[in-house]
Amino acid sequence: MSAPIKILIVDDHPMVREGLAMQIALQPDLEVCGEAEDVPSALALIGSARPDLAIIDISLKKGNGLDLIGSIKDRHPETRVLVWSMYKENLYAERALRAGASGYLHKGQATRQLLEAIRAVLAGKVYVSEELSNDLLRRVVDGKPLQRSPIDLLSNRELETFELIGQGQTTEKIAELMSISCKTVETYRSRIKEKLGLSNVTELVQRAAHWVLENK
Numbered sequence: 001m002s003a004p005i006k007i008l009i010v011d012d013h014p015m016v017r018e019g020l021a022m023q024i025a026l027q028p029d030l031e032v033c034g035e036a037e038d039v040p041s042a043l044a045l046i047g048s049a050r051p052d053l054a055i056i057d058i059s060l061k062k063g064n065g066l067d068l069i070g071s072i073k074d075r076h077p078e079t080r081v082l083v084w085s086m087y088k089e090n091l092y093a094e095r096a097l098r099a100g101a102s103g104y105l106h107k108g109q110a111t112r113q114l115l116e117a118i119r120a121v122l123a124g125k126v127y128v129s130e131e132l133s134n135d136l137l138r139r140v141v142d143g144k145p146l147q148r149s150p151i152d153l154l155s156n157r158e159l160e161t162f163e164l165i166g167q168g169q170t171t172e173k174i175a176e177l178m179s180i181s182c183k184t185v186e187t188y189r190s191r192i193k194e195k196l197g198l199s200n201v202t203e204l205v206q207r208a209a210h211w212v213l214e215n216k
Contacts, residue, residue: 005122006033006049010042010056010068011084016107020055020084023111030118039063039071046076053122058085058092059163062177066092066099066156073100082121084114088215089132095156103127151211153195161188166208 007024009017009032021032033049036042038061046054054072058065069081082103083096093104102121105114106129120127128136154162157178164174171189175182189204198204 002029004029004031005053006031006051007118008032008034008036008042008045008049008051008054008079010036010054010060010065012037012057012059012061016057020114023114024118027115037061039068042068043071043075046072046079050076051079053080053082053118055082055084055118058083058087058096063179064156064160066095066160069096069099069101080121082117082127084117089129091151091215093128093132094136095159097126097128099156104132150196154192158188158192158195161185162192162208163212165189165192165205166210166212168209 007030009020009024011017011020014037017035017037021035024030024032033051034045036045040062042054042056042060045051056065056068060068065083065085069083072079072081081096081101082105083092083101084105084107085092086107089104089106096104102124103117103126105117105127117127151159151162160178161174164177169177171182171185174185178185189201192198193200193204196204196207198207
């Protein structure tokens with residue numbers, strides 16, 4: 001018998017990791033080789049366990065899933081990545097694919113679809129919903145990107161900052177969570193205000209809080 005396919009689970013919620021691990025354990029050819037809640041521990045486990053697939057969330061305890069995808073592709077290109085997140089597909093799926101992920105699935109989907117996504121990514125395919133697939137193909141045919149909202153103008157790091165602002169985090173806490181300086185956080189704030197056409201910090205906080213409520 002061939003060795004089981006090794007899967008790493010990266011999610012900041014222990015119960016989510018436990019539930020996913022139980023589902024994977026029911027598959028005779030798959031095994032969970034490790035679990036992580038943040039970027040540093042995930043990278044350490046990938047280096048030691050050498051998983052075939054990493055299933056990761058966008059929002060992590062420390063760091064960001066998009067940054068983790070980029071690091072995996074740079075350091076361990078043999079490890080495929082499937083993003084499994086509560087964020088709506090139209091918010092992060094394209095960003096995740098550009099970063100190097102091979103698939104994106106919303107956590108609201110059935111277990112059957114998660115296993116289907118795992119199998120597809122392991123087979124070297126790209127897995128997204130039919131709706132997103134049609135959208136991406138339409139852009140290729142049209143030859144131009146489709147700008148859906150001003151939020152699309154934000155860089156990955158600006159979007160992460162925007163989300164943390166919406167969660168009510170202070171500048172100091174944002175800097176700690178993103179491993180950057182407070183000055184850099186303020187730079188991101190200024191860029192976000194400019195890109196979203198916001199006049200002051202109050203408008204920024206209100207817009208960010210509303211966005212978090214809408215999209216979590």
